[in-house]
Amino acid sequence: MKKTILILLLSIFLFPLEQIAQVMPSPERKEGEGPYGKLIIRGVTLIDGTGAPPIGPIDIVVVQNKIAEIRVVGYPGLPIKENRRPQAGPEDKVLDLEGHYLLPGLIDMHGHIGGAGQGTPAEYVFKLWMAHGITTVRDPSAGNGLDWVLEHKKKSAANTITAPRILAYTSFGQGAKKTITNDAEARAWVNENAKKGADGIKFFGAKPEVMQAALEENKKIGLRSAMHHAQMDVARWNVLNSARAGLTTMEHWYGLPEALFENRTIQDYRLDYNYQNEQHRFAEAGKLWKQAAPPYSEHWNKVMQELLDLDFTIDPTFNIYEANRDLMRARRAEWHEEYTLPSLWRFYKPSRESHGSYWFDWTTEEEIQWKENYRLWMTFVNEYKNRGGRVTAGSDSGFIYQLYGFAFIRELELLRETGFHPLEVIRAATMHASEALGLDQEIGTVEVGKLADFVILEENPLANIKVLYGTGAIRIGEDNEPVRVGGVKYTVKDGIVYDAKQLLEDARQIVLQHKAREEHRKLKQPGLDW
Numbered sequence: 001m002k003k004t005i006l007i008l009l010l011s012i013f014l015f016p017l018e019q020i021a022q023v024m025p026s027p028e029r030k031e032g033e034g035p036y037g038k039l040i041i042r043g044v045t046l047i048d049g050t051g052a053p054p055i056g057p058i059d060i061v062v063v064q065n066k067i068a069e070i071r072v073v074g075y076p077g078l079p080i081k082e083n084r085r086p087q088a089g090p091e092d093k094v095l096d097l098e099g100h101y102l103l104p105g106l107i108d109m110h111g112h113i114g115g116a117g118q119g120t121p122a123e124y125v126f127k128l129w130m131a132h133g134i135t136t137v138r139d140p141s142a143g144n145g146l147d148w149v150l151e152h153k154k155k156s157a158a159n160t161i162t163a164p165r166i167l168a169y170t171s172f173g174q175g176a177k178k179t180i181t182n183d184a185e186a187r188a189w190v191n192e193n194a195k196k197g198a199d200g201i202k203f204f205g206a207k208p209e210v211m212q213a214a215l216e217e218n219k220k221i222g223l224r225s226a227m228h229h230a231q232m233d234v235a236r237w238n239v240l241n242s243a244r245a246g247l248t249t250m251e252h253w254y255g256l257p258e259a260l261f262e263n264r265t266i267q268d269y270r271l272d273y274n275y276q277n278e279q280h281r282f283a284e285a286g287k288l289w290k291q292a293a294p295p296y297s298e299h300w301n302k303v304m305q306e307l308l309d310l311d312f313t314i315d316p317t318f319n320i321y322e323a324n325r326d327l328m329r330a331r332r333a334e335w336h337e338e339y340t341l342p343s344l345w346r347f348y349k350p351s352r353e354s355h356g357s358y359w360f361d362w363t364t365e366e367e368i369q370w371k372e373n374y375r376l377w378m379t380f381v382n383e384y385k386n387r388g389g390r391v392t393a394g395s396d397s398g399f400i401y402q403l404y405g406f407a408f409i410r411e412l413e414l415l416r417e418t419g420f421h422p423l424e425v426i427r428a429a430t431m432h433a434s435e436a437l438g439l440d441q442e443i444g445t446v447e448v449g450k451l452a453d454f455v456i457l458e459e460n461p462l463a464n465i466k467v468l469y470g471t472g473a474i475r476i477g478e479d480n481e482p483v484r485v486g487g488v489k490y491t492v493k494d495g496i497v498y499d500a501k502q503l504l505e506d507a508r509q510i511v512l513q514h515k516a517r518e519e520h521r522k523l524k525q526p527g528l529d530w
Contacts, residue, residue, distance in 0.1 A: 001301075001314045002408060006062075015480065019375055021115070021116035022113045022116065022145060022148050023113065023118075023119075023120055023121060023122055023125075024121035024122060025122055026122040026123045026152060026162070026163055026380065027161070028160055028161060029037075029122055029159060029160055029161050029162045030162075030225075031502070031503065031506070032094070032159075032410060032496040032497060032498040033496065033497050034495050034496040035064045035065045035494060035496055036064070036092070036101035036495065037059070037067075037091060037386060038062070038063055038088070038091075038092040039062040039063075039452070039495060039497070040060070040061050040088050040093070040094045040095070041059065041060045041096075041097055041331070041373050042059050042073075042080075042085070042093060042094060042097060042098065043056070043058070043059065043080060043096060043098030043099065043100070043311050044056055044058050044059075044060065044096065044097050044100050044101065045057070045058070045059065045071070045099075045101050045102070045460075046058040046070070046103075046446060047061075047101060047102070047103040047104075047170060047426055047462065048104070048445050048446040048447065049103060049104040049426060049427055049431045049444060049446060050427065051423050051424065051427045052423075053071065053423065053430075054101070054460075056076065057072075057073050057074050057080060058071065058072060059071045059073050059074075059075070059223060060102070060446070061086050061510075062452040062495050064151075064495055065451055065452055065496075066449065066450065066451060066452060066495070067446065067448050067449065067451075068448065069169050069383055069448060070087055070446065070447075070448060071084060071085070071086055073085050073358055076519070082180075087401070089105055093242065093256060095497070096488075099455055099458070100456055100457065100458055100530070101255065101459070102446070103133075103426055103446070103454070103455050103461065104213060104242070104387070104426075104430040104443070104445055104446050104453060105133060105134070105136060105443065105453030105455060105476040105491070105493060106132070106133045106134045106136075106389055106412060106430065106432035106455060107135070107136040107137070107189060107429060107430060107434060107437070107443070107444065108129065108134050108136070108137045108394055109138050109249065109392045109393060109394035109437075110138065110139065110142065110226075110289065110315060110317050110320075110394025110395055110396045111138060111139055111164075111225070111394070111404075112139060112397065112398050113139055113143065113149070113152070113166075114143075114144075114394065114398050115143050115144070116360040117354065117355075118174070118341075118343060118346060118347045118398050119341060119343025119347070119514075120341060120404075122152065123506075123510065124341065124404075124510045125404050126161070126163040126164065126503070127162060127400075127503040127504070127506050128403070128404040128405035128406070128470075128507045129163075129404055129408075129501075130162060130491050131329075131405055131470050131501070131503040131504035131507065132165070132408060132469075132486065132488060132491075132500075133409055133455030133468065133488045133491050133493065133500065134164050134466065134491075135443070135455075135492075136165040136166075136296050136434075136439070136443060136452040137165070138166045138167045138169055138200075138226070138394075138437060139166055139168055139169060140228075141174075142168045142171065142174065142198070142200040145175065146168060146170050146193075146197075146198060147166075147173065147349065150196075150198075150222050152166055153165075153166040153168055153191065157528070159494055162498070164493065165443070165493070167200070167437060168197070168198050168353045169198065169199060169200040169224075169226055169441055170193050170196075170198040170201055170280075171202050172189075172206065173189065173206075174193075175193075175196075175399055176189055176363075177271075180210055180214075182213075183210070183213040184213075184508075185210075186206075186209075186210045186211075186214040187214070187217040187238075188263050189214070190214050190217040190218045190221070190412070191269070193223075194218075194223055198223070199223075200226065200248070201214070201225045201226075202222065202225070202226045202227065202228070202251075203228070203242075203459070204227070204228050204230045204232075205227075205230045205233025205234065205237060206231075206237075206271040208236055208241070211233075211237050211241070211242070211245065212241075212440040213244050214253055215242065215245035215246045215247055216245055218246070220483055221286055221416055222229060223493075224437065224438060225246070225249070226249045226315070227249075227255070228251045228252055228254060228333075229254040229256075229258070230254065231254070231267070231275060231281065231285075233308050234255050234258050235258070235265065235266050235267075238255045238256075238258040238259040238443040239312075239416050240259045240303065240306060243306070243307055243310045247494040248313060249257055249313040249436055250312070250314055250315065251289050251396075252316065252317050252321075252396075253316060253377050256314075257291060257502060258288075258292075259303050259373075260292035260300055260303055261291065261292060261293070262292075264291060266470070267284070267291065268291055278357070279362070281358070282321075282360075283366050286373045287368040287369055287373070289372070290372060290373070290375065290376070291376055292376070294392075295379045296381070296383075298467070300380075304383065304389075305387075307389065308388060311390070312389070312390075313389070313391070313392060313435075313436040314389065314391050314392070315391075315392045315395045316377070316381050317394045318378070318405045318408070318411060319396075319410040319411040319414055320395065320399060320400055320412035321374075321400070322410070322414070323401050324362075324367065324370040324373075324400075324404075325367050325370035325373075325374055326367060327367065328408050330401040330402070331348075331461035331525070331526075332525075333403050333406070334471055335470065336401075336403070336523055337522075338508050339403060339470070339504075339507060339508055340403055340511065341511055344398070344403075346521050348379070348400070349526045356399035356400040357400075367485070378417065378418040381418055382418045382420065382525055383391045385419075385420060390432045390435060390436060391415070391420075392429070392432050392433040392436050393412060393415060395411050395428040396443075399476055406469060406470060406471075407470050408425045408429075409465065409468045411429075412425050412465050413466070415429075416465060419453065419520030422462040423462065426462075426463065430444050430445060431444040431445050435511075451494060451495075452492055452493075452495040453490055453492060453493050453494070454490070454491070454492040455468075455490075455491060455492075456488070456491075456492065457486060457487065457488050458489055458491050459473070460519070466486065467487070468487075468488060469487065470485070470487055472485050472486035472505045473485055473486050475493030487500065487501055487504070488501075491502065491503070
């Protein structure tokens with residue numbers, strides 16, 4: 001099973017996909033209450049996702065699945081002005097949440113729904129996402145097959161399963177009978193993909209004629225796109241080529257340093273480099289930003305300005321590469337013991353086959369190179385944001401010790417490290433993501449007329465993003481003992497109120513069930529026998 005994801009990636013790069021191993025489908029929904037004829041949420045402090053500062057106390061009225069009214073009902077430190085409050089009828093549902101914080105449902109722009117190689121049931125993935133306030137995900141690659149993803153998209157839209165809203169971005173060429181090699185074949189596949197119901201396309205690379213035709217046609221028919229500019233094609237097609245052709249979002253950072261090259265045209269690969277050797281791939285990638293034009297130089301500014309002029313979106317997924325700069329931190333994250341499936345843990349461990357498990361001999365030298373890589377990468381992303389560029393939040397979980405839900409919150413912390421104000425972080429994960437998806441009239445901000453997708457918690461996420469983690473944040477109690485605070489209290493999707501902590505416990509119980517079926521119940525650190 002370890003080979004499944006690597007085979008999937010190779011097939012995307014080299015030949016059409018015929019069959020895809022799928023994860024266990026999600027069961028019918030048993031969780032959540034609502035939607036209600038009228039739901040009134042009382043007394044919250046609102047962070048609306050637009051970048052506006054918090055305001056409260058606020059009462060919010062939801063009718064079925066849409067926001068009908070947002071009303072200021074007083075001042076901090078004073079009693080609520082009852083005469084300002086929306087009146088509740090005998091059949092209305094009221095949640096008294098004075099002192100709580102409410103923000104838009106979070107949007108994970110890079111959310112793979114697991115794979116057979118990781119052994120992740122869909123229910124497990126969905127509940128981890130929902131437990132962290134993620135109400136919408138873009139599935140890049142439709143790794144379980146387009147039909148499977150569209151089926152779960154439909155069920156999620158109808159709320160017959162407990163799952164975020166799903167957008168299916170098919171891998172370019174998926175399902176084709178042969179490798180796409182020319183303009184006509186590219187355009188034909190793009191139109192066929194749209195007819196099948198895909199929301200967009202994720203690209204990895206192809207020859208320029210094919211990329212140009214596919215991106216142009218996809219944009220022409222109104223679909224959106226994402227791209228991981230893989231090394232096998234980036235020398236002849238980088239981020240600037242994609243943006244000019246109509247790409248919506250670049251994933252990760254591949255292709256951007258290549259567009260910033262000044263004194264070379266190809267990455268300075270080690271001479272025994274082999275792309276199939278994933279330690280080569282990721283260790284050498286950690287040197288790439290040093291090969292690009294320096295920050296604020298003429299060429300650096302020129303490339304940035306062109307991307308800004310094209311209204312291009314960057315989805316950096318900082319978290320998925322964080323193990324490269326601090327392997328122990330990612331490997332020893334506190335949630336692994338209770339929330340990581342044993343099959344997923346096996347997938348993470350050093351392996352020459354599993355994608356992203358490339359710890360053949362990861363050294364201090366590689367980590368230091370990656371720390372510098374991050375510094376330069378973050379400088380570009382922060383300045384892009386400062387100049388008006390759109391940056392979003394995506395996690396790419398299920399690889400490299402990054403766990404669904406938890407990793408998305410880590411992505412928010414890394415955006416903060418990049419230089420984003422906490423309000424800019426929330427905006428990236430909500431409004432800007434909805435704009436990139438073309439869903440900003442429906443989701444992404446808390447506004448009258450939009451869908452009732454909310455994250456509600458007792459702690460202030462602007463003061464400490466860690467309170468969004470399922471495991472919360474550590475604080476010292478009055479008895480001088482450490483306590484846990486935070487964690488999302490309620491996730492509201494389409495007006496349905498979910499107990500986020502119960503969803504997290506459900507995911508933990510799935511892990512316990514899997515462990516009970518296996519001989520070794522504890523997660524073991526690679527190479528250690530204790």
